[in-house]
Every structure is written in structure tokens, then in C-alpha cells.
Amino acid sequence: MSLLARQIGYDLRSWIRNPPVLFFGLLLPVIFLLIFATIFGNETLDSRGGIKQSTYYVPGLIALGVISTTFVNLAISLTIMRENRVLKRLRGTPLPPWLFFTGRMAAAMVFAVLLTVVLVGIGAALYGVEIPDSTLPGVIVSVAVGSIAFCALGIAFSAVIPNEDAAPPIVNALVLPLYFISGLFFPVDDAPQWLQDLASVFPIGHLAEALFTAFDPETQGAGVDWGxxxxxxxxxxxGVLLAFRFFRWTPKGE
Structure with missing residues (x-):
């Protein structure tokens, strides 16, 4: 356990010292919340049962932050480490692979939880966003399941990225359109049905909907949207199965 704690601590420090991780994982969702609430106000959304717009923004931006700190950062950072042969050198050390991945995933989850607390705090202080006490378990379970799932997907996806220069554009080209069609920023209830069907195939919108369920004042019970x-x-x-099969420790051809 002490070795695992040290590995998690190392990964946390490396992420804290990485400005892009802090900006895209923590600051950007906060900036989006402030911009959306300033431009579009905090009126009610009839398509969502008359809730305030801020109550819609916060869970969507939590989902964005979870995906940024897990899938996006792991896919990019692991590709860079592989192409610079850092993973190859790690593979030759006594450090067990499971410990390495657990440390990376735990660090990502810490950032996801921190972002959730920050967004909820800002939403509550500035826009009156509330989480009913009864549905707090729904938020916790959704963030946990989403973090683990997108960590696994990020590790697996790094295998298809050819080199470190291609990593950021490929990852962002994948997630940015999905953010919009999955309703992370605005409701897509009036979007064409084919677009809604396409978005429903991917996990991003499902994570956002699970979080929205937990924030919805009308939700009964613990707020865990198992569906x-x-x-x-x-x-x-x-993602776990694909990572086991295709994850690469060395650059292609070595």
C-alpha cells in the first residue's frame, strides 16, 4: 500500500506541474459555467421540467471535466510517454504494471472529484444550484463510474494514436463534436432524431444524463441512474478489454 500511495502521489505531482492538465481539466469547465450563465442567463428550461439553466450546466460540465481529466489526459499523456520511451523504461523496472495504471487512474479521479466540488460550490454560491441531500449518492456513483470507465477508454485509445504530435488533435477531434451532440452544453431535445440516436451510442451523453438525474430537484430516491x-x-x-489486448509500451516497430 505504501508503494501505491507513493505512485499516486508522484502522478498527482506530475499533473499539478502540468499547466495544460490544470487548465483543460479544472479551469476550462469553470470558465464555461461563468460564460454560459453570463451570456444566456439563468432562466428556466421548459424542456427540462422548468429547472434553472445553471442546474443543467453544472452536471454537463462535471461530465466534461471527468472526461478531460481521465480519457483526454490519459490518452495524450500515455502516448507521449510511449513515444519518448518512458513506458519502455518503466516496463524494465520492478514497478508492476497494475500499480502504474492504478496510480494514473487514481490521480485522474482525484482531479475529477476536485472539479465536481469546485463546480458545485461555484454553482451554489453564484447561481443557486443545489444537490438534494437524498441524491448526493447519485453524484458520487456517477463520477466514480464515469471516471473509471473513461480512464479505461483513455488507456485503450492511446494504442491507436500513431505519435505524440498527433495525440492532441486526434483526441480533441473525437471528443469535441461528441460534447456538443451529447448535450453537455445545451439540451439537444429538439435536435434531429438521427443525431440524438448517434449521440446515444456513445457514453458521454449517458454520463451527463446520469449526473443530471442526481441534480434534478424532481428526482426521487438516491438519484443513481443505473440505466x-x-x-x-x-x-x-x-475499454479494459481493448487495453489488455492492444496497449503498447513501446513505439510502433520496436
């Missing part, structure tokens, strides 16, 4: 989280979990399991 949407089941889809996220299946994608996470697929």
Missing part, C-alpha cells in the same frame, strides 16, 4: 450508468459501464469494460 445510463450501465451504458457507461459497458463502454468502460470494453
Amino acid at each position: 445510463n450508468l450501465w451504458v457507461v459501464g459497458v463502454w468502460g469494460l470494453a
Whole structure:
């Protein structure tokens, strides 16, 4: 356990010293919240049962932050480490692979939890966003399931990125359109049905909907949306299987 704690501490420090991680993982969702609330106000959304717009923004931006700190950062950072042969050198040390991946995933999850606390705090202080006490477990479970699933997907996806220069554009070209069609920023209830069907195939919208369920004042019970989280979990399991099969420790050809 002490070795695991040291590995997690090392990964946390390396991420804290990485400005892009802090900006895209922590600051950008906060900036989006402030911009959206300033431009579009905090009126009610009739398509979402009359809730305030801020109550819609916060869970969507939490989903964005979870994906940024897990999938995006792991896919890019692991590709860079592989192409610079850092992973190759790690593979030759006594450090067990499971410990390395657990440290990376735990660090990502810490940032995801921190972002959740920050967004909820800002939403509550400035825009009156509240999480009913009864549905707090729904937020916790959704963030946990989403973090684990997207960590696995990020590790797996790094295998298809050819080199470190291609990593940021490929990853962002994948996630940015999905953010929009999955309703992370604005409701897509009036979008064409084919677009909604396409978005429903991917896990991003399901994570956002699970979080929205937990924030919805009308939700009864613990607020755990197992229907949407089941889809996220299946994608996470697929990520684990693909990572076991295709993850590369060395650059292609070595």
C-alpha cells in the first residue's frame, strides 16, 4: 500500500506541474459555467421540467471535466510517454504494471472529484444550484463510474494514436463534436432524431444524463441512474478489454 500511495502521489505531482492538465481539466469547465450563465442567463428550461439553466450546466460540465481529466489526459499523456520511451523504461523496472495504471487512474479521479466540488460550490454560491441531500449518492456513483470507465477508454485509445504530435488533435477531434451532440452544453431535445440516436451510442451523453438525474430537484430516491450508468459501464469494460489486448509500451516497430 505504501508503494501505491507513493505512485499516486508522484502522478498527482506530475499533473499539478502540468499547466495544460490544470487548465483543460479544472479551469476550462469553470470558465464555461461563468460564460454560459453570463451570456444566456439563468432562466428556466421548459424542456427540462422548468429547472434553472445553471442546474443543467453544472452536471454537463462535471461530465466534461471527468472526461478531460481521465480519457483526454490519459490518452495524450500515455502516448507521449510511449513515444519518448518512458513506458519502455518503466516496463524494465520492478514497478508492476497494475500499480502504474492504478496510480494514473487514481490521480485522474482525484482531479475529477476536485472539479465536481469546485463546480458545485461555484454553482451554489453564484447561481443557486443545489444537490438534494437524498441524491448526493447519485453524484458520487456517477463520477466514480464515469471516471473509471473513461480512464479505461483513455488507456485503450492511446494504442491507436500513431505519435505524440498527433495525440492532441486526434483526441480533441473525437471528443469535441461528441460534447456538443451529447448535450453537455445545451439540451439537444429538439435536435434531429438521427443525431440524438448517434449521440446515444456513445457514453458521454449517458454520463451527463446520469449526473443530471442526481441534480434534478424532481428526482426521487438516491438519484443513481443505473440505466445510463450501465451504458457507461459497458463502454468502460470494453475499454479494459481493448487495453489488455492492444496497449503498447513501446513505439510502433520496436
